[in-house]
Amino acid sequence: xxxxxxxxxxxxxxxxxxxKVMPEIEWSIHAPYIHKINKLKKEKNAVILAxxxxxxxxxxxxxxxxxxSLALAVEASKxxxxxxxxxxVHFMAETAKLMSPNKKVLLPDMKAGCSLSSSITGKDVRLxxxxxxxxxxxxxxxxxxxxKAETDVCCxxxxxxxxxxxxxxKEVIFLPDDYLAKYVASQTDIKIxxxxxxxxxxxxxxxxxINNIRKNNPGIxxxxxxxxxxSLLDLADFIGSTSKLLKYxxxxxxxxxxxxxEPGIIHQMKISxxxxxxxxxxxxxxxxxxxxxxxxxxxxxxxxNCLTHMKPELQMDKEIRKKAYLPIKRMxxxxx
Numbered sequence: 001x002x003x004x005x006x007x008x009x010x011x012x013x014x015x016x017x018x019x020k021v022m023p024e025i026e027w028s029i030h031a032p033y034i035h036k037i038n039k040l041k042k043e044k045n046a047v048i049l050a051x052x053x054x055x056x057x058x059x060x061x062x063x064x065x066x067x068x069s070l071a072l073a074v075e076a077s078k079x080x081x082x083x084x085x086x087x088x089v090h091f092m093a094e095t096a097k098l099m100s101p102n103k104k105v106l107l108p109d110m111k112a113g114c115s116l117s118s119s120i121t122g123k124d125v126r127l128x129x130x131x132x133x134x135x136x137x138x139x140x141x142x143x144x145x146x147x148k149a150e151t152d153v154c155c156x157x158x159x160x161x162x163x164x165x166x167x168x169x170k171e172v173i174f175l176p177d178d179y180l181a182k183y184v185a186s187q188t189d190i191k192i193x194x195x196x197x198x199x200x201x202x203x204x205x206x207x208x209x210i211n212n213i214r215k216n217n218p219g220i221x222x223x224x225x226x227x228x229x230x231s232l233l234d235l236a237d238f239i240g241s242t243s244k245l246l247k248y249x250x251x252x253x254x255x256x257x258x259x260x261x262e263p264g265i266i267h268q269m270k271i272s273x274x275x276x277x278x279x280x281x282x283x284x285x286x287x288x289x290x291x292x293x294x295x296x297x298x299x300x301x302x303x304x305n306c307l308t309h310m311k312p313e314l315q316m317d318k319e320i321r322k323k324a325y326l327p328i329k330r331m332x333x334x335x336x
Contacts, residue, residue, distance in 0.1 A: 001032035010035050011061075018056045020274055021267045027057075033300035034061040040307045046083035047076055048303065051092060052242040053264035053295045058087050060271075062303065068243050070141050070156050070328075073099040085307060086314075087298045091117040093314045094145045098325045105314040108302035112294045114142055116227075119197030120176040122146035128173055132193060137173045138164055139327065140180060142199075145316055147175065148324035154331045157226050158241035161187045166334055179203075183226040183233060201262045201290045202227040209281050210235060213258055220279075223248055224260035232260060249273065262292050 011031040015022075022030075034057065041048060041062070049072040050063035059066050065075040069092040076084050077099040084105045086093040091114055093107040125137060125147055139151040140160070148154060155163040157180060164172055164184050172190055174181040176197030185192040202225055210232065214220055223245050224236035233239055238248045242265055249257055249269045256277040259266055266278045280290070306312065 001036070003028040003031055007032050007035045010038075014061050018060050018267070018271060021056055021270050030057040030061065030300055033057075033304055037062045037300065037304050037307060040304070041083075041085070044083055044307060045081050046085055046307060047079050047081040048085045048087060049073075049076055049092075049096065051088040051264075051295065052246070052268070053262040053292055054087050054298060055264060055296075056267045056271075057300060058298060058303070059264075059268070062300070063087065068156065068158070068241055069095060071243070072096065074332075076100055076103070083307075083310075085303060087303060088112070089114045089117075089294050090314075091142055091144055094316065094324075095141060095328070097314050097316055098145065098148075098321060098328060101321060101325075104310070106306045106310065107312055107314055108299070108306045109297040110312045112297040114294060115200040116140065116142040116176050116197045117144050117147075120147055120195055122150045124195075125150035125175065128175075128193070128195075132171075132173060135171050135173050135193065136167055136169060137175065138167070139175045140177055141328075143176060145320050145324040148327055149320050151175075151324075151327040152330070153334065154327045156241060156331075158244060159331070159335055160184050160226070163331060163334060164188055164190055164192075177227055179229050180226050182230050183239070186230065199227040201292045202260070203229065204290045205229075205232055205260050205281055207231055207235070210258060210260075213279060213281065217256055217279075219254065220256045220258055221252060221254040222258045222260065228260050236260065246272070249276065249278070262290060262295065264291070264295060 015027050047064040048062050050059045050066045073096040084096050084103050086096050086107050089112045093105050097105045136152040139154050141154050141156050173193045176195040178194050178196050181192050181194030221237040222235055223238045226239050250272050258279050263280050269278045
């Protein structure tokens with residue numbers, strides 16, 4: 001696609017926002033797609049949702065809403081759009097459909113899954129409920145609609161502790177993230193029955209490397225997502241969801257951070273507070289970062305294709321959708 005003067009003029013304001021994290025030569029490749037997508041979404045009355053882990057050209061270039069997964073679904077439900085394009089992963093598209101059943105939901109790549117979501121099925125939850133009769137089930141939003149349909153109440157990484165405490169019980173089944181379950185257990189007196197699911201990104205952080213970086217950077221702050229294992233959370237100066245990590249990095253007096261979550265969020269930190277330094281941590285395999293392979297399946301070309309052809313479209317069983325919506329609604333009601 002051509003980087004014409006028309007494209008340049010239309011997209012220059014966007015590039016100014018991200019010029020510190022993207023060279024001009026790279027922008028010239030992305031800009032024609034961004035220009036065409038932004039025109040097409042207006043023609044088709046579509047909104048594009050971008051998770052906090054998306055790349056700068058998607059996050060800043062085409063997204064109407066950028067946030068954590070549940071916040072995206074909530075915001076999209078408030079719009080009059082006919083079409084939702086989810087630049088995220090499959091369970092996020094499902095959540096958007098749960099919140100907006102009458103809207104068409106598109107996912108640029110149906111292979112964009114999630115290690116947490118795929119670690120458990122609705123059948124697994126039914127077996128757990130048989131084993132622990134009467135124990136309420138709390139499911140992280142990073143689960144399929146099939147799992148949500150067997151759940152009493154959902155939670156996010158930001159409100160997990162609050163939701164579990166508010167149930168007023170002594171024992172809870174918490175699914176599917178084992179590390180987040182352990183974090184919740186450390187913040188409450190409630191017995192947590194967990195599942196052995198993990199996020200492949202957060203499971204890769206290297207404790208030895210973190211300590212080396214901290215040793216060589218006196219005063220540096222470690223900020224971590226609660227999907228990290230407990231030994232890493234014990235090192236952290238601040239623990240929170242992606243949105244909370246971003247806010248903390250902006251408001252903290254500290255000027256240098258070790259960021260223990262998917263590095264897609266770092267470009268937002270650099271753009272909002274360019275005077276500060278944000279360090280990625282090599283994974284256990286020695287790679288330079290811990291990118292989510294599923295999030296990276298979203299590209300501008302795929303977004304353009306799905307808007308052009310109106311596919312792939314997310315399909316969901318009507319009964320599953322009705323049942324899966326209830327634990328999300330309960331969580332939203334409990335969070336008010």
